[in-house]
Amino acid sequence: MALTLTRSSSRLRGSSAYSYSRPRRSITLTVLLGFLLIYSVLPLTWLLFGITKDQPDLISSFGLWFGEDFSLFDNLAEVFTYDGGIFTRWFLNTIVYVVVGAGGATLLATAGGYGLAKFRFRGRNAVFAVVLGAIAVPGTALAVPTFLLFSQLGLTNTMWAIILPSLVSPFGLYLMWVFAAEAVPTELLEAARVDGASELRTFFTISLRLLVPGIVTVALFAIVATWNNYFLPLIMLNDPNLFPLTLGLYRWLADASGVGAQPVFHLVITGAFLTIVPIVITFLVLQRYWQSGLSAGSVKQ
Amino acid sequence: MKNHTMRRALAAGAGLALAGTLAACGGGSEAGGGGGDGASADEIEAALQEGGELTYWTWTPQAEKQVAAFEAAYPNVDVNLVDTSGAADNNQALQNAIAAGDGVPDVVQIEYQSLLQFQLPGQLTDLTEFGFGDLEDLYTPSTWGAVSQNDGIWGLPQDSGPMAFFYNEALFAEHGVDVPTTWDEYIEAGKALKKADPDVCIGNDTGDAGLATSLIWQAGGQPFRAEGEQVTIDLADEGTTRWADMYQRVLDAGILCDIPGWTDEWFAALNDGTIASITFGAWGPGILEGSVPDGAGDWRIAPMLSYDGTPVNAENGGSSEAVPADAPNKLLGVGFLKWLNTSDESIDEFMATGGFPATVKQLESDEFLGYESEYFGGQAINEVLVAGADDVVEGWQYLPWQSYANGIFADTVGQAWLGETTLADGLAAWQAENVKYGTDQGFTVTE
Amino acid sequence: MSALPPATRPRPGGRLTARVSRAGAGFVTPFLIAFALVFIAPLAYSLYLSLFRNQLVGGTQFVGLDNYAAVFVDPKFWDGALRVMLFLAVQVPIMLAIALVAALAIDSGRLHGRRLFRIGLFLPYAVPGVVAAMMWGFMYSDRIGLTGSLNDLAGFDLLAPYAKHWLLVSIGNIVTWEFVGYNMLILYSALKNVPTETYEAAAIDGADQFRIVRHIKLPAVRGALVIATVFSIIGSFQLFNEPQILKGLVPNLISTSYTPNIYAYTLSFQGNQVSYAATVAIVMGVITAGIAYLVQLRGMRRDS
Incomplete structure (x- = not known):
């Protein structure tokens, strides 16, 4: 993968349009892309109307408008109280998985990427090959053996079963590697070395600050991956008290079947909405950072 | 999240590297199920009095109240109730926990059809050693037969599911169609309803494996025979063929809606009167009362449709609770199980919200039989349902790998619902896959 | 490499x-x-x-490479493998083409409300795949979903997302919806890295928009496009969540071997065949890595 980096260009340019000319805005193009925008937000709009409906309205009223009753507040209250308020528990679990799992993944990837980019040591080439290979290995293909291995280690049905696999993000490592290579000037490190600063100290006092956009970007990818994780919890967990939101919602959907069925589709919808909100807010808040981090760290000829 | 978990993990990892065996994956202890750890009724009672903690996995909605009642009766016992949502998830979680050798519950709900699958590899406790043989008379013959196979008692029946024909009487009346009592009439009534209103279907089915096996059972089929490791599969026996011929006519008549059960769409169709009738086990009333509010007063229950006017029935669904061989608190588990499925207190709680018991005493009580359901227009529904239990064909067995078999049902027989094949061909394909699977799994399979 | x-x-x-x-x-x-x-x-x-065989009766035995031999002639495995290959051959190009057009459009600066587009198109990526599949599952319903409303409006069955021949398309639509924004962002980031001077030079040369797109922008995103393709290929081979959720709604159309991942899952968690499932996963992993590597090689060679 022949990759080089231009870290600075985007930052210097900011997000403004090209300076060589200010292109005229095109109505045609806007309308054309507008269709794509509608496609993107249509299901979310459907969801927004869905959360205002009770069960009967949900299955009888038009999807893109309100139902007979406005049940948003009832739904919200019910989501948080249904089944002993387990939704809150799922929410907190997800937070734990994200903070520890995605947070750990970011730390490991940052340190690792930095180490690979800025140091020469024996086996570095091997790490490069193995990690790149790992990106191509389907994560879910590993799920079954991981389950078996973890079950022998007594880790299944514990939070570790979700956290440990989340700690490794080969793509994050790669992103950070490429980013750090450009973002941290080698001369700066050498100057610090001449001054007698330890590598760790240099990392914390000098390099870390320069790596922030990359870290935020890696963190966001890790957060999304952890927040959306479904397959791994599905096979690893059987105690509902350990579920993340995704698996919990699926459980509620599955509750509608069989002897003793309790269909709660309206709660599934409201719960789905509540699952999306925090992650969307995270994206919006951190927008400034990750966009520069991504363009800086992104692959380019 | 604790340190010792991590340490144990690392220690186990080291052990794993040395041992390098798959032993833990096989699960279970010695073949046939845990032996030599029996106890008398007094010893069980003493254990309950002394107390401790136990874990109970179930998807029974009444479990919470039952557990509360139990904890009131035995204040020293702390029951950790885990809702496993449904049979499929429950089985998978149990299989995983047994494979992991960790987190195995002390008492677990298992459908009758899945008991063998756990019993055969030795994953269940034989309750004979705890004197449970004496409990036989408490239960209906078909449910007791389901939990006592292969020379042991592997669970205690919780409920039973003799089938019945649930129908929306108002809908039939509205279209002037007579309510069928035989399968032939069912087909005719289905056509009549379709003619009266093309949107209405007499039933819905997209090839539910559980329903299909129950209907084969009802038709007198006995396609599966399991004696330990000897398994016989004959999905072309007389009874099975009888069902297939009849049901092929149902499918060809185009009178069923292709709405899968238990989906939002299905609940909607039951509510708005699109689906006119349905075959449920005796647990059905609770489903309609709870989730089909618009049908209140309209629905009735009739005996199961017959082939030639002679009442004949089968079970659909129904569960037992069992004690896994690897249960960490086995004695407490056994005690809880006994209380759960024999005590009046527990069973009354189970019945209070629509549970259909497996115990003769409750089934035959005047109060139960005389109960008039408001939802079903004041009908004494339990009379119909209990009478249906007497007509259940005896001798039915499931496969030792029934959940896997049900999983591949859609791949084979299920294609008949799409018109891609016939039921007879689909059954032949299902047969072939099951024979192959059983043989691969080390069973001696005869066809 | x-x-x-x-x-x-x-x-x-x-x-x-x-x-x-x-x-x-x-x-x-x-x-x-x-x-x-x-x-x-x-x-x-x-x-x-993968060198063992598990049996309900008889436990576990060493079987050498038997499982591999079995996978290669297993029609169920190939059924799923070919399906995901078909899927990726159609879905990935469509998704990436849309993403590329969107990235170019946003980068061109000729859109009204560029920020809105950037965020709006990216939003679906924040939706968990399971939730996305559930939402589309509801919406696809002919009886209670948007499909039903649309068909009522049209007066005939305009859309049939759950019909046998449309099902894979319906799944492709969900996946496309989820990942267009993500890919758009990767490509957009690459475009932003083109030094301004390049455009200025082109403008001085009198190049029009289309020439700039063809000769500057497209070459500039090629590397990113290759990466996006590789990730999409890996994602397609792993297809699991969407068909697994939809199976509840169309049980007979999504078989237990619909995708290799579903097959491996069924084998190990319903069928007690962990060894064979591991073999399926390994073979699938090798095929995935091989195809991903080829795409990468090809994409990069053309470049140099």
Whole structure:
């Protein structure tokens, strides 16, 4: 993968349009892309109307408008109280998985990427090959053996079963590697070395600050991956008290079947909405950072 | 999240590297199920009095109240109730926990059809050693037969599911169609309803494996025979063929809606009167009362449709609770199980919200039989349902790998619902896959 | 694959070099430990498992490479494998084309409300795949979903997302919806890296928009496009969530071998065949990595 980096260009340019000319805005193009925008937000709009409906309205009223009753507040209250308020528990679990799992993944990837980019040591080439290979290995293909291995280690049905696999993000490592290579000037490190600063100290006092956009970007990818994780919890967990939101919602959907069925589709919808909100807010808040981090760290000829 | 978990993990990892065996994956202890750890009724009672903690996995909605009642009766016992949502998830979680050798519950709900699958590899406790043989008379013959196979008692029946024909009487009346009592009439009534209103279907089915096996059972089929490791599969026996011929006519008549059960769409169709009738086990009333509010007063229950006017029935669904061989608190588990499925207190709680018991005493009580359901227009529904239990064909067995078999049902027989094949061909394909699977799994399979 | 990102070349000279080298290894070690635990170990373990056979009766036996021989002639495996290959051959190009057009449009600066587009198109990526599949599952319903409303409006069955021949398209639509924004962003980021001077030079030469797109922008995103393609291919081979959720709604159309991943899942968790499932996963992994590598090689060679 022949990759080089231009870290600075985007930052210097900011997000403004090209300076060589200010292109005229095109109505045609806007309308054309507008269709794509509608496609993107249509299901979310459907969801927004869905959360205002009770069960009967949900299955009888038009999807893109309100139902007979406005049940948003009832739904919200019910989501948080249904089944002993387990939704809150799922929410907190997800937070734990994200903070520890995605947070750990970011730390490991940052340190690792930095180490690979800025140091020469024996086996570095091997790490490069193995990690790149790992990106191509389907994560879910590993799920079954991981389950078996973890079950022998007594880790299944514990939070570790979700956290440990989340700690490794080969793509994050790669992103950070490429980013750090450009973002941290080698001369700066050498100057610090001449001054007698330890590598760790240099990392914390000098390099870390320069790596922030990359870290935020890696963190966001890790957060999304952890927040959306479904397959791994599905096979690893059987105690509902350990579920993340995704698996919990699926459980509620599955509750509608069989002897003793309790269909709660309206709660599934409201719960789905509540699952999306925090992650969307995270994206919006951190927008400034990750966009520069991504363009800086992104692959380019 | 604790340190010792991590340490144990690392220690186990080291052990794993040395041992390098798959032993833990096989699960279970010695073949046939845990032996030599029996106890008398007094010893069980003493254990309950002394107390401790136990874990109970179930998807029974009444479990919470039952557990509360139990904890009131035995204040020293702390029951950790885990809702496993449904049979499929429950089985998978149990299989995983047994494979992991960790987190195995002390008492677990298992459908009758899945008991063998756990019993055969030795994953269940034989309750004979705890004197449970004496409990036989408490239960209906078909449910007791389901939990006592292969020379042991592997669970205690919780409920039973003799089938019945649930129908929306108002809908039939509205279209002037007579309510069928035989399968032939069912087909005719289905056509009549379709003619009266093309949107209405007499039933819905997209090839539910559980329903299909129950209907084969009802038709007198006995396609599966399991004696330990000897398994016989004959999905072309007389009874099975009888069902297939009849049901092929149902499918060809185009009178069923292709709405899968238990989906939002299905609940909607039951509510708005699109689906006119349905075959449920005796647990059905609770489903309609709870989730089909618009049908209140309209629905009735009739005996199961017959082939030639002679009442004949089968079970659909129904569960037992069992004690896994690897249960960490086995004695407490056994005690809880006994209380759960024999005590009046527990069973009354189970019945209070629509549970259909497996115990003769409750089934035959005047109060139960005389109960008039408001939802079903004041009908004494339990009379119909209990009478249906007497007509259940005896001798039915499931496969030792029934959940896997049900999983591949859609791949084979299920294609008949799409018109891609016939039921007879689909059954032949299902047969072939099951024979192959059983043989691969080390069973001696005869066809 | 040959070029490594540049590393600091330490000055020759004993102690410092050794120290720096140790520090470098120190930074990477934590990642490698975790990597070994959750990547290498399961991989090695599944290779080990794949040499055995599990039986309900008779336990576990060593069977050598029998499982591999069996996978290669297993019609169920190929059924799923060919399906995902068909899926990726159609879905991935469509998704990436849309993403590319969107990225070019946003980058062109000719849109009204550029920010809105950027965020709006990206939003679906934040929706968990399971939730996305559930939402579309509801909406696809002919009876209670948007499809039903549309068909009522049209007066005939305009859309039939759950019909046998449309099902894979319906799944493709969900996946496309989820990932267009993500890919758009990757490509957009690459476009933003084109130095302004390049455009200025082109403008001086009198190049029009289309020429700029063809001769500057497209070459500029090629690397990103290859990466996006590789990730999409890997994603397609792993297809699981969407068909698994939809199976509840169309049970007979999504078989237990619909995708290799569903097949492996069924085998190990319903069928007690963990060894064979591990074999399926390994073979699938090798095929995936092989195809991904080929695409990468091809994409990069054309470039140089």
